[in-house]
Amino acid sequence: MHLGNARTALFSALFGDRFLLRIEDTDSERSRSEFVDELIADLRWMGLNWDEGPENAEPDERYFQSCRGAIYQRYYEELEQQGRAYFCFCSPRELEISRKIQLSSGQPPRYTGKCSHLTADEVSRKLDEGLRPTLRFRVPKNETVEFEDLVRGPQKFATDDIGDFIIRRADGSAAFFFCNAIDDALMGVTHVLRGEDHLANTPRQMLVLAALGLPIPQYAHISLIMGDDGAPLSKRNGSRSLKQLREEGYFPCALLNMLARLGHHYDCDDLMDFRTLKANFDLSRLGKSPARFDVAHLDHWQQLVVRSADDETLGGWLRKETAAIVPEEHLAAFIEIVRSNCVFPDQADRWARILFTDELQLDPDAAEAAAQAGESYFLSAIDAANAAQADFDMFLRELKTRTGAKGKALFMPLRAGLTGRLDGPELGAIYRLLDPHRLHRRLAEFTYESE
Ligand SMILES: Nc1ncnc2c1ncn2[C@@H]1O[C@H](COP(=O)(O)OP(=O)(O)OP(=O)(O)O)[C@@H](O)[C@H]1O
Ligand SMILES: [Zn+2]
Incomplete structure (x- = not known):
C-alpha cells in the first residue's frame, strides 16, 4: 500500500461502525497471494482492525472475489434475461482502433455499441467459431444518474455519456464495476469512502445495482493525495510504500496522525490515538481540494511520538x-x-x-570548531578530566579556569571532540556515558596536530 491507499483505509476505519476488508482479486494477472499478505500486514501494522474480513491470505468465499464467481454468475444471468447485458465479440485491437478514431475526431472514447444488436443466431455462430466474448452492461439511453456525494455534493451524469461497459471479461472473470458493486450490496455496505479517481465509476455501479434491484450505498469521494511532482501518489510513480516507512522506523501512530489530517480537518493539533481520532472524525470535515503529502508533516508527528514513547x-x-x-x-x-x-x-x-564504540565520524563543522580551539584547548581538557574524573561539573569548572573560554567557545570544541558533531544531548550526559579511556583518546586526537 502507498499513502493514498492507506488513507482510504484509515478514513473507512475512522468513519465506519463496522469496517469490512474484502479482497478484490478477480484480475488474475495482477493478483498474487503475497500481495494479500502484504496488504494484511500493512493494515495490521497501522492498527486498523477490521470487524469482518480474512485473517490471512487463505482464499475464502466470504471475502475473496476470486472465490465468488458462482455468486456473480447468478446476477449475470439475471441481467442477460432482462436484456440488460449482451455479449461483445470485439477484439482488443478493434476496440483500440475505434478509440483512436473517436479521439482524433475530438470525441470522448466510449464503446460504440457495435455488438449490442447481434441476433441470437449471430451470437451462437460466433460462439461456435470459438470466439470468447465479454459481457457488457446495456446502459439506458437518455437518462440521468444523480446522487448526493457526501464530500462533493450533488452529482449528475448523463447516461448518454457512458458507453456500454464490460462487466465480465473474456476469461470469465468479473470486472471491477460489477463485482465491487454487487459485493457492497450483498455485504451490507452502507458507505463507500474512496478516492475521487472513482467518481466516474459511481454512475455505472449505480446503474448495475438499480437494474438488479440491489441497495445502493452512499458514496464519499475523497480528494487524492498528491506527491512532490504534483501528480497523485500511485504505485507507478514510486511513492513511498507503507513497508518502506515501517522499515525506516516510522511509528504507526505518527502515520495515522499525519494521514487523518490529509484532506480532513481536526481542531486539535495534539497527537491522538486511534480512538480519539475516530471519536472526532467527521465527513463534513473532509476537504474538496487535493491534499499534498509533505514528509515534514509526517516527521513532525514522528517526533511527537518518539518524545512521548515509554x-x-x-x-x-x-x-x-x-x-x-x-x-x-x-x-x-x-x-x-x-x-x-x-x-x-x-x-x-x-x-x-x-x-x-571507537567509531567516530567528524562532521565538517565539528572539525572546524575543534581546529579553531586548537591544541592547547584539548591539552587543558585532558588535564581537567584527569583532575575531575567522573565529576562533570568539576570538569567544566577546571576547563573554564584552564582555557579562560566561556559560552560556545567553552562547549562547542568539547562537543566536537567528543562526539564529532555540534548538536546532540547535553554534554554532562555524554561525559558520563563515555568510557574514561575513550574520552581521553578522543581529546588526545586533537593534541598532536600542529597548526
Ligand atoms: N493518490 C491517492 N490519494 C488518495 N487516495 C488514493 C490515491 N491513489 C489511490 N487512492 C485510493 O486508494 C484506494 C485503492 O485504490 P487502488 O487499489 O486502485 O490503488 P492505486 O494506487 O490507485 O492502484 P494503481 O496504482 O494500481 O492505480 C482507492 O480508494 C483509491 O481511490
Ligand atoms: Zn463488441
Whole structure:
C-alpha cells in the first residue's frame, strides 16, 4: 500500500461502525497471494482492525472475489434475461482502433455499441467459431444518474455519456464495476469512502445495482493525495510504500496522525490515538481540494511520538545491532538520549556508536570548531578530566579556569571532540556515558596536530 491507499483505509476505519476488508482479486494477472499478505500486514501494522474480513491470505468465499464467481454468475444471468447485458465479440485491437478514431475526431472514447444488436443466431455462430466474448452492461439511453456525494455534493451524469461497459471479461472473470458493486450490496455496505479517481465509476455501479434491484450505498469521494511532482501518489510513480516507512522506523501512530489530517480537518493539533481520532472524525470535515503529502508533516508527528514513547517502546524500536552496542547499565540513560534527540532508529544507531564504540565520524563543522580551539584547548581538557574524573561539573569548572573560554567557545570544541558533531544531548550526559579511556583518546586526537 502507498499513502493514498492507506488513507482510504484509515478514513473507512475512522468513519465506519463496522469496517469490512474484502479482497478484490478477480484480475488474475495482477493478483498474487503475497500481495494479500502484504496488504494484511500493512493494515495490521497501522492498527486498523477490521470487524469482518480474512485473517490471512487463505482464499475464502466470504471475502475473496476470486472465490465468488458462482455468486456473480447468478446476477449475470439475471441481467442477460432482462436484456440488460449482451455479449461483445470485439477484439482488443478493434476496440483500440475505434478509440483512436473517436479521439482524433475530438470525441470522448466510449464503446460504440457495435455488438449490442447481434441476433441470437449471430451470437451462437460466433460462439461456435470459438470466439470468447465479454459481457457488457446495456446502459439506458437518455437518462440521468444523480446522487448526493457526501464530500462533493450533488452529482449528475448523463447516461448518454457512458458507453456500454464490460462487466465480465473474456476469461470469465468479473470486472471491477460489477463485482465491487454487487459485493457492497450483498455485504451490507452502507458507505463507500474512496478516492475521487472513482467518481466516474459511481454512475455505472449505480446503474448495475438499480437494474438488479440491489441497495445502493452512499458514496464519499475523497480528494487524492498528491506527491512532490504534483501528480497523485500511485504505485507507478514510486511513492513511498507503507513497508518502506515501517522499515525506516516510522511509528504507526505518527502515520495515522499525519494521514487523518490529509484532506480532513481536526481542531486539535495534539497527537491522538486511534480512538480519539475516530471519536472526532467527521465527513463534513473532509476537504474538496487535493491534499499534498509533505514528509515534514509526517516527521513532525514522528517526533511527537518518539518524545512521548515509554522506555520499553523505544527499546524495542532500536535496531537489534544498536541495542547490542549499548551496555546494559547504560541502557536507561541511552534511551533518555534517544527520546530527546532522535526521530529515527538510524539516528539512535549513530549515537550508540559515538558513545559506546571507537567509531567516530567528524562532521565538517565539528572539525572546524575543534581546529579553531586548537591544541592547547584539548591539552587543558585532558588535564581537567584527569583532575575531575567522573565529576562533570568539576570538569567544566577546571576547563573554564584552564582555557579562560566561556559560552560556545567553552562547549562547542568539547562537543566536537567528543562526539564529532555540534548538536546532540547535553554534554554532562555524554561525559558520563563515555568510557574514561575513550574520552581521553578522543581529546588526545586533537593534541598532536600542529597548526
Ligand atoms: N493518490 C491517492 N490519494 C488518495 N487516495 C488514493 C490515491 N491513489 C489511490 N487512492 C485510493 O486508494 C484506494 C485503492 O485504490 P487502488 O487499489 O486502485 O490503488 P492505486 O494506487 O490507485 O492502484 P494503481 O496504482 O494500481 O492505480 C482507492 O480508494 C483509491 O481511490
Ligand atoms: Zn463488441
